[in-house]
Amino acid sequence: MTARRAGSGRRRSSPLTGRRRPGGSPARRLVSLLAALALGLSGIFARLILLQVRDASAYTALARDQRVREVNVPATRGKILDRNGRALALSVPALAVYADPSLVVDALGEARTIAADLRLHSNDIFAKLTSPGTFTYLARGVGLETASALRARHLPGIGFLSESRREYPSGDLASQVLGVVGVDGEGLGGLELHYSAELAGQAGRAVLESDPSGMLIPQGTYVDTPPTAGDDLMLTIDTAIQFQAQAALARAVRQNKAKGGTVIVIDPATGEILAMTSYPSFDASDLAHATAEQERNRAVTDVYEPGSVNKVVAVAAALEEGTLTLNQRLRVPQTYESYGHVFRDVHTHPTEQMTLGDIVAFSSNVGAIQVAGGLGDDTFYSYLERFGLTSRTGIDFPGEVDGVIDPVDQWNGLSMATIPIGQGIAVTPLQMAQVYATIANGGMWIQPHLVRETIGPDGEIHPVPTAASRRVVSAETASAVAQMLAYAVSVGTGQAAQIAEFWVAGKTGTAEKVRADGQGYGDKFVASFIGFTPASRPALVVAAILDEPVTEYGGVAAAPLFQQIASFALTRLHVPPAPPLPRPPHAVKPG
Amino acid sequence: MARPVPKRRKFPFYASAFLIVGSLVVGIVSFQALVSQTSFRMRELSQHATELQQEHDRLELDVAKLSAPQRLQKAARALGMVAQKPGDVRAISVRPEAEKRQDDLSQEVRSFSIESLLAEPHR
Numbered sequence: 001m002t003a004r005r006a007g008s009g010r011r012r013s014s015p016l017t018g019r020r021r022p023g024g025s026p027a028r029r030l031v032s033l034l035a036a037l038a039l040g041l042s043g044i045f046a047r048l049i050l051l052q053v054r055d056a057s058a059y060t061a062l063a064r065d066q067r068v069r070e071v072n073v074p075a076t077r078g079k080i081l082d083r084n085g086r087a088l089a090l091s092v093p094a095l096a097v098y099a100d101p102s103l104v105v106d107a108l109g110e111a112r113t114i115a116a117d118l119r120l121h122s123n124d125i126f127a128k129l130t131s132p133g134t135f136t137y138l139a140r141g142v143g144l145e146t147a148s149a150l151r152a153r154h155l156p157g158i159g160f161l162s163e164s165r166r167e168y169p170s171g172d173l174a175s176q177v178l179g180v181v182g183v184d185g186e187g188l189g190g191l192e193l194h195y196s197a198e199l200a201g202q203a204g205r206a207v208l209e210s211d212p213s214g215m216l217i218p219q220g221t222y223v224d225t226p227p228t229a230g231d232d233l234m235l236t237i238d239t240a241i242q243f244q245a246q247a248a249l250a251r252a253v254r255q256n257k258a259k260g261g262t263v264i265v266i267d268p269a270t271g272e273i274l275a276m277t278s279y280p281s282f283d284a285s286d287l288a289h290a291t292a293e294q295e296r297n298r299a300v301t302d303v304y305e306p307g308s309v310n311k312v313v314a315v316a317a318a319l320e321e322g323t324l325t326l327n328q329r330l331r332v333p334q335t336y337e338s339y340g341h342v343f344r345d346v347h348t349h350p351t352e353q354m355t356l357g358d359i360v361a362f363s364s365n366v367g368a369i370q371v372a373g374g375l376g377d378d379t380f381y382s383y384l385e386r387f388g389l390t391s392r393t394g395i396d397f398p399g400e401v402d403g404v405i406d407p408v409d410q411w412n413g414l415s416m417a418t419i420p421i422g423q424g425i426a427v428t429p430l431q432m433a434q435v436y437a438t439i440a441n442g443g444m445w446i447q448p449h450l451v452r453e454t455i456g457p458d459g460e461i462h463p464v465p466t467a468a469s470r471r472v473v474s475a476e477t478a479s480a481v482a483q484m485l486a487y488a489v490s491v492g493t494g495q496a497a498q499i500a501e502f503w504v505a506g507k508t509g510t511a512e513k514v515r516a517d518g519q520g521y522g523d524k525f526v527a528s529f530i531g532f533t534p535a536s537r538p539a540l541v542v543a544a545i546l547d548e549p550v551t552e553y554g555g556v557a558a559a560p561l562f563q564q565i566a567s568f569a570l571t572r573l574h575v576p577p578a579p580p581l582p583r584p585p586h587a588v589k590p591g
Numbered sequence: 592m593a594r595p596v597p598k599r600r601k602f603p604f605y606a607s608a609f610l611i612v613g614s615l616v617v618g619i620v621s622f623q624a625l626v627s628q629t630s631f632r633m634r635e636l637s638q639h640a641t642e643l644q645q646e647h648d649r650l651e652l653d654v655a656k657l658s659a660p661q662r663l664q665k666a667a668r669a670l671g672m673v674a675q676k677p678g679d680v681r682a683i684s685v686r687p688e689a690e691k692r693q694d695d696l697s698q699e700v701r702s703f704s705i706e707s708l709l710a711e712p713h714r
Contacts, residue, residue, distance in 0.1 A: 169655035
């Protein structure tokens, strides 16, 4: 038999055609197919394990990242209020406008449109729209209405981010005290910096789920931690007194053709600052045009030689130490020579008998030097310390500087001649004002402060810690010094500061300024008047200081400034008139 | 001879199963719809609250700007008002006679309100 048996051959032939089928028998083909499928499934299974087991967490995170966004929810910065609750600084919602230059289609056209809407320079915008990268800010703190108009244009590559903008509705009012914040809302100066932690609050964190088109998934949206708004600050500043102080200071600077000036108003019983300003000042809403000189709160950050207003320290020390009494008379010549330097009284007089009251009232340099000489270096220095002239006041304001007073062991022979009359030392206006606040407060020094309390977002009021205080001189000494200061205003150098029915106690100062090259004194002066009123029941202390007025003398340039501010403040605070203080013993005939 | 097994009526079973499953499906769908609706409503209210807060902030800023001393001074000047000068405001002392009269009046009131009531408790 030559024919092969069906099914026994290597390749079977079709029973109908007799041809062999390719692939062999069905069973074998099925097995092959099964094997191929098993292999394929094994690959898929292996891949499945890789995806679902080994890389599961990575892909889960990837998927989560695609639909879930975590964003910081900025906290609303706290407001700054004056002592009566009037807003001096507050934050309002705003938008930041940004661009993704890679998505911008018509840079020139968009730049023109954006510049017109936001009132910016189109060249600057164009430069940003054509810059490399995928993100650049075009403008920060844009108002919602302005931003809405721009948003409605649907410009390609232009986006918006929510933020807040700090507003100072009263412009330059107390701007040096309030300070400024940066574009990201961080405090950069003044109280905005000092109380940054309290004002800033705590940012929250929101988790948002969105679909591929960017729409939020309603049930997938939730907030992890809501933001906590910052505390509000209630200041000790009185808006009306502050405004009047600024206006009066600006007027006085113009009238006296001065370089600048500083005014401080203090409640001596509490240490609360009712007003604090320097000229020139700046508009906090227009920071771009502010200079560093305008931004400085010179009442705290700058020092000056105080001049005759410092005589009160030697006089108070002499009374407290008992080296002199009110009735005691000193023989005061016109001039005093020390180490080749001649010190003289401004007003011409023969050698005459003077009491402490006369020395203060007529601002005798020679008399003050004699009074300090009777105390000795160490004792006099200890009173400079006790009155706070050798250390910072500790006011709640950043950048306060120390006074410049050498330690007593570094004093030279001239020190006991210059320092009693306020030359050869430098103090801040606030330090000097505190000397008079101490006298006005019966000899108690109270730490000055600018914040009365903080108010939490829940409305809870947190008073600031009680101001530090210390006794400097006895109440009797303070009362006697107050009489001398009142006498100085009644008959002496400070008559232009007098306020009828209230009576003022204070002292003029006309200090020579050191020349710019540091080589001795030139022909420039700092004129000042520091005092309190009513003299017998002090309600406020005012320090009025003018830098380089052409009128030179404190009694001419600064005393009227004191009078204007103090008069308004007395009315504003509803202070009733008070009887005058009795005159201290005196030997010089007034006039 | 085995008894014939009674033929069970399956219709009620299917009907009740259908009802239960159907009710569950309708309930779940309705619940989901309600949740979605509430979620949308919440978002709307949240958006509204945000808008109201923004409006409040804007109005607060307006009030602060309008009550700024600089603006008040301008407005006052426009109305012909002038700033106070030192000495313009005078304090008026209370006369001793008036103080005495006030003390007498206070005493009369006190005597009526306390002593007269104590003296005649049953009136």
